[in-house]
Amino acid sequence: MGEQFIGPRGTNDLFPPETQKWVFVEEIIRRKAESFGFQEIRTPIFEHTELFSRGIGEGTDIAAKEMYTFIDKGGRSITLRPELTAPAVRAYLQNFPMPGTRIQDGRKILQGSPPFVKWCYFGPAFRYERPQSGRYRQFHQFGVEAIGSKHPDLDIEVIQFALQVFKSFFLENLEVKLNSIGCSSCRPSYREVLRKHFYDHLEQLCEDCKTHRYEKNPLRILDCKSQKCAPFILGSPIPIDYLCEECKTHFNAVQHRLKELQVPYSLDPRLVRGLDYYTKTVFEVISGSLGAQNSVCGGGRYDDLIETLGGPSVPAVGFAAGMERLMLLIQDNLPGFKKAPLLYAVPLGEKAEDFMVPLIFRLREEAEMKKIRLHIERDYQGKNLSAQLKEASRLRADFAVILGENELNEKKLILKNLNTRKQEDLPLNSIENSQENLKNISNQILEKITVFLEEIKTFEKKFDPVLELKEKINHGK
């Protein structure tokens, strides 16, 4: 087989019809984002390493061992983004002017309200992990961030947006998990309570919990799935019992709204998330049909992140969802995509080509001006008539334009409807490829085609993608 290049581990190539599905799905998400007022942003795929190590926390698995980091030619440490929230915050701080600040106890205190933005994004992210179903080294996320307000209704709007997106794809059997992990004022004391709880059993905990988590971030012990830790986690104190007044009111407000809006959710006191920047509300949407990597989307509040990254204290909330995982869930439900009707041009011989090439060019322009969606293709391998028509059939072409020696001599051109197998001659005034002549012929062809297309159109109304999708869902399971 020789030596062949294959793509790096954990990366994927996308081809039609997959690419069409992605475009379709992204477009629906964009429309949904528009109605929520989340505006699309684009930030670089790489950033200074420091942004991530500080942003998501030195101790986290992501920062500690999953980052694609390299030194560039200027000696800077650069990292391919493993997530998009930290870059969004960086972009926010860099581009949106703050009101005046005063320094108090080494912290920047805002004199007025910070700029408020509601953003959404799409794009690739990179983590060095062993790939498996729903997990890749280059994967794609979409998500939203609302920066500049601590209003609990924004937590709701973010969750609602995620659910609305999933709903537009008729996804069922999704579960919303919710928790609150407190803030910088109540978490330290809770942390101590946790340490005390686990202290007596320290020797019986798993390696990771014993050595790292207990010291660095005892909350993450709650998230540990090891058999060893399970019995001690069961009886451990949970974050919501130790929330400060502010966090408690916030969490109550969030839950109140969720109930009011009849959003089904379940409290999960062990949901703590793997990134250090979360505060207060955290949530996750999981699916039972994804295998081990069952989380479709995860997010929450990050009221301290902007300050961690060198800005003033600005509250924010957001989530990120995995495109690959979303596609896994919905791709069987997605409809086939209507292609533009195909016109296959069949020039036989050099003279015919000399006329056909400018004609094709002109046809494309005329079709566009008349807003006729038409795909025009031809043969480039000098095949004979039979073979070219065979190719046209293989490509499911709807029409063929045939031009050979005979036609040139008789000053005509054959337009064949490949569905009905009927063909007719279109007279040529001349075989000069003057613009006027080409335009004339183009319009003749397009006129004939339009008639056929009208017939097809009424037929295709049954195949409206959304209707078809709905039907599938209703009939299936």
Add this chain to the structure above:
RNA sequence: GUGGGUGUAGCUCAACUGGUUAGAGCAUCGGACUGUGGCUCCGAGGGUUGAGGGUUCAAGUCCCUUCACUCACCCCA
């Protein structure tokens, strides 16, 4: 990083307990049909059996190493 499963033609898979020249379907290309397509028939090309080493008279098959894919742990989207 750790464990399980799997690697045979472009794709999907055969080849009994080790036994001649590794087969089939689909796909591709050509011909029947020197200018009218989807069908049919005939034919052709395509393989260092993932790679490297070992055992054996003999290895696709057994052993070791390595690589890739895949699922799971871990972690997360």
